[in-house]
Amino acid sequence: MKLSADDLLVIMHLTRERTLENAALALGKDTSSVFRGIKRIEAKVGEPLFTRSRAGFKPLPLGLALCEQAEQIHAGLSAADALLGGEDVGLTGPLRVTTTDLLLQSVIHPRLAAFREARPNLQLEFNVTNSFENLSERRYDVALRPTSQPPDDMIGLRLATIDYKLVGAPKYLDGLGELDFQEFSWLIPGDSLQAHPANDWFRGKVPSPASLIRYDSMSLLADGIRNSLGVGILPDIPTLLDGLRDVGEQPAIYQTDLWLLYHPSNRGNLKITAFDGFVRGALGA
Structure with missing residues (x-):
């Protein structure tokens, strides 16, 4: 293999910290070692992984992809440390999660009972919002967005x-009768x-809708679709x-990434690692 763990x-x-100094501090190395290390790694790969500027190191697409693999290794090492120290070490107390109503309803709730049974000492607190502000203010530990x-x-992990x-x-x-967007x-x-990207698509495709209902909650919008009130755009x-059924032979309207995000000070947090594993399992169900 070209690359080691x-x-x-x-x-x-380096992706997380963006500077050699901070990356060195996180790794417990000196700055020159990290600088030599990233040059050696890029030589192994055969192409640059970062762009360099006065603002620091910005990962290129391959660098981001490799970072995601590293996050999984890091999470596995943290989980192994937890097992060696006892199953519940670091897995007690509150974990404050902010997410959207639709993700809470469709991803978290269907599998939550099993997660709570496996982690009985973890106290989950959910906040439903479409804003990242609370996480930046440190009022919540992790965001699923x-x-x-x-x-x-x-910082965080792109889940899907x-x-x-x-x-x-x-x-x-x-x-x-005939499938007519306007009708x-x-x-x-x-x-x-x-x-919401659905609004941009809708304005471009349906300038004169026959009937329209607006919702400030995507969960309630989904409930309206289930109750045969009309059609709408929902995540797959x-x-x-x-x-529910696809409308005609329409391809995917658009795509977006699903991220588990947290403040840099929470790196290595075992409660977040456990929640990450739970969400990945729920998405794969």
């Missing part, structure tokens, strides 16, 4: 890429969700789309 951890810390542009002051589809309930769709009853994100999560 130590090489990947150098890539991870769909985004293509995670905040620069956060999610397709968004145009869907409806069979009862509603079976009552339609549908549409359920779309409301004022507090104006930045099996527990969410169960019982």
